[in-house]
Amino acid sequence: MENILNKDIRAVIDQCPEVGRILEEYNIGCAPCSVGSCLVSDVVGVHGLDPQTEATLMYKMEKALYPDRDIPEPKVDMSKVVPKEINYSPAVKNLVDEHVWIKRLLALIPTITDFVEKSETVDKDLVMSCIDFIRGYADKFHHMKEEDILFKYVDEKSEIIKVMYDDHITGRNHVKNVVEGAESGNKAQIKEHLHGYRDLLTQHIKKEDEILYPWIERQMSDNQIGELFQRCSAADASVGEELPKKYEKFIIELEEKFAKEN
Amino acid sequence: MSDCCPGSKTMDFSDDEQTEDETGARQSQLKQWPIQLHLVSPQAPYFQEKDVLLAADCVPFTLADFHKDHLKGKSLAIACPKLDSDQDVYVDKIASLIDDSKINTLTVMIMQVPCCGGLAQIAKSGADKATRKIPVKQIVVGVEGGQVLSEEWL
Ligand SMILES: [Fe+2]
Ligand SMILES: [Fe+2]
Numbered sequence: 001m002e003n004i005l006n007k008d009i010r011a012v013i014d015q016c017p018e019v020g021r022i023l024e025e026y027n028i029g030c031a032p033c034s035v036g037s038c039l040v041s042d043v044v045g046v047h048g049l050d051p052q053t054e055a056t057l058m059y060k061m062e063k064a065l066y067p068d069r070d071i072p073e074p075k076v077d078m079s080k081v082v083p084k085e086i087n088y089s090p091a092v093k094n095l096v097d098e099h100v101w102i103k104r105l106l107a108l109i110p111t112i113t114d115f116v117e118k119s120e121t122v123d124k125d126l127v128m129s130c131i132d133f134i135r136g137y138a139d140k141f142h143h144m145k146e147e148d149i150l151f152k153y154v155d156e157k158s159e160i161i162k163v164m165y166d167d168h169i170t171g172r173n174h175v176k177n178v179v180e181g182a183e184s185g186n187k188a189q190i191k192e193h194l195h196g197y198r199d200l201l202t203q204h205i206k207k208e209d210e211i212l213y214p215w216i217e218r219q220m221s222d223n224q225i226g227e228l229f230q231r232c233s234a235a236d237a238s239v240g241e242e243l244p245k246k247y248e249k250f251i252i253e254l255e256e257k258f259a260k261e262n
Numbered sequence: 263m264s265d266c267c268p269g270s271k272t273m274d275f276s277d278d279e280q281t282e283d284e285t286g287a288r289q290s291q292l293k294q295w296p297i298q299l300h301l302v303s304p305q306a307p308y309f310q311e312k313d314v315l316l317a318a319d320c321v322p323f324t325l326a327d328f329h330k331d332h333l334k335g336k337s338l339a340i341a342c343p344k345l346d347s348d349q350d351v352y353v354d355k356i357a358s359l360i361d362d363s364k365i366n367t368l369t370v371m372i373m374q375v376p377c378c379g380g381l382a383q384i385a386k387s388g389a390d391k392a393t394r395k396i397p398v399k400q401i402v403v404g405v406e407g408g409q410v411l412s413e414e415w416l
Contacts, residue, residue, distance in 0.1 A: 087413075087414040087415055088415065089397050089399075089415045090395075090397045090415060091397070093415070221335075222313050222335075222336075222366075222367045222369060222397075222399065223313050223335065223366060223367070225367060225397050225415075226313060226366030226367035226396060226397055227366065229367075229395075229396065229397050230366075230396075233395065
């Protein structure tokens with residue numbers, strides 16, 4: 001079994017698509033992942049399954065890959081496996097709460113691109129105000145805390161962290177394209193890349209909330225949790241409490257604007 | 263409580279040499295004296311910027327590996343929310359630990375009995391009263407079998 005643990009998940013799924021389906025059954029969605037170069041051992045380890053569930057998952061994958069091998073089935077009472085609510089430490093809880101504001105913008109994107117498409121000329125101010133939120137709040141305020149502080153507590157060379165960095169970079173490319181579209185009045189470009197950003201960040205946030213953050217926290221000592229909290233608080237203090245408030249107000253007003261128009 | 267009383271005299275022996283010996287007698291992970299919340303000074307040197315464990319009196323007797331799994335690396339205070347008097351002092355001491363000694367985290371360990379929730383409440387009130395904010399964790403220990411039942415950041 002060890003040999004499959006050290007393989008790229010993408011290679012394993014390509015070799016045996018059934019493995020992808022089995023992972024899906026355990027809510028491990030490697031199919032939509034943007035990179036998919038994680039090792040099988042990381043993919044399984046990162047989800048923090050209880051030992052019995054993990055054993056069953058490994059058994060099923062091995063069985064799918066090597067149907068001829070004689071592998072004993074682990075005895076598991078699935079009825080006893082209860083999904084537990086994720087408990088984040090305060091600093092990480094703040095990051096999860098920030099995701100909620102970002103998701104509120106993502107939810108508005110189809111409405112915004114519809115509005116842009118239907119109006120005679122591109123409302124550049126509207127598009128650029130969304131870009132300002134993405135750059136000022138999602139990227140600068142939020143992603144910087146991840147990149148400069150949180151991710152430093154784990155091996156930054158691990159595939160999972162690389163995937164997160166890649167997502168941040170892909171997001172910035174979408175933003176660049178939206179800005180270009182707004183400058184030139186190219187509605188199709190704005191739509192394509194705002195939707196691209198929306199799809200990307202929806203997956204990205206889900207991965208962070210459900211998998212990455214809990215995985216990082218499991219590796220941290222209480223001492224590091226306390227230090228993380230102080231460092232994130234200092235980062236927040238350095239930008240001032242007005243900055244997040246300003247962006248939260250922007251989202252509320254944007255929601256109100258489009259609620260009225262519909 | 264005068265400083266002459268050996269029962270409440272502040273001592274910090276965290277710098278004492280220690281050798282690991284897991285095969286024979288284990289070493290204590292306690293690095294300070296006193297430990298009772300009424301007896302400790304919240305500004306004692308052994309609390310400065312430390313991760314602090316506030317354990318209900320019954321907790322260490324219930325967990326065989328209390329030293330290794332919970333006390334190690336932490337400074338300690340113990341209290342009983344059911345029997346101790348003057349518990350307002352406790353709230354102020356927690357607040358002082360956070361504000362004056364700038365402790366890094368506070369972990370409150372309680373037993374799975376209703377009255378023990380009082381200690382978690384004291385910890386929360388102290389943390390609310392403090393102007394500095396720190397992560398506070400609650401660990402609940404089962405009476406029977408000495409298992410950790412839950413562990414969560416509040
Ligand atoms: Fe991220
Ligand atoms: Fe994030």
